[in-house]
Amino acid sequence: MSILLRSSAWLLAAAVAFATLGPPGLRPHSDLGQDGEHALAFVLVGLAFGLAYPRRRLSATAIAVVLIGLLELMQFWAPGRHARLEDFLVDAGTTCIGFALAAIADWAMTRFRANPALTSQGPAE
Numbered sequence: 001m002s003i004l005l006r007s008s009a010w011l012l013a014a015a016v017a018f019a020t021l022g023p024p025g026l027r028p029h030s031d032l033g034q035d036g037e038h039a040l041a042f043v044l045v046g047l048a049f050g051l052a053y054p055r056r057r058l059s060a061t062a063i064a065v066v067l068i069g070l071l072e073l074m075q076f077w078a079p080g081r082h083a084r085l086e087d088f089l090v091d092a093g094t095t096c097i098g099f100a101l102a103a104i105a106d107w108a109m110t111r112f113r114a115n116p117a118l119t120s121q122g123p124a125e
Contacts, residue, residue, distance in 0.1 A: 002052070009048035016041050020071050021078045038087060039094040042068070046098020054106055061099045065092045 019027045019041070030037055046064065053060045072088045075081040 005048070005052040009045070009052040012045055012048050016045055017071060021074055021081065024080045035086075035090050038090045042091045042094040043098040043101070046095035047101050048098070050099040050102025051105065054102070057099055057103060061096060064095050064099070068092050068095060 028037075032040060046061070049060050049064060050057050068091045069088055072083045072091070075083040
């Protein structure tokens, strides 16, 4: 399962990097608007990496924020793209939210595994 989670996280990161640096015409568009698209993409990246690397979640979050900043700066050299502080703030913030959601999911799963009474209905009356 770990290999599948890690592979999925890296494939998602590659897709987001392509959408960020690739030609604007090849970037997927939705009804969410630019900030909504950024938020959805990066919360999924944070969630994916948070689930794929649970023991390194804090350092992975810090590395992700730095790499998101570099990705935003690389847009200065990508034709038809632009770097904006607002994009960085949305991307980094929602990635952190994704990592937090992964931590909450791990906490919930650990709690349910530790207390089987929470997952069963008990004896039928």
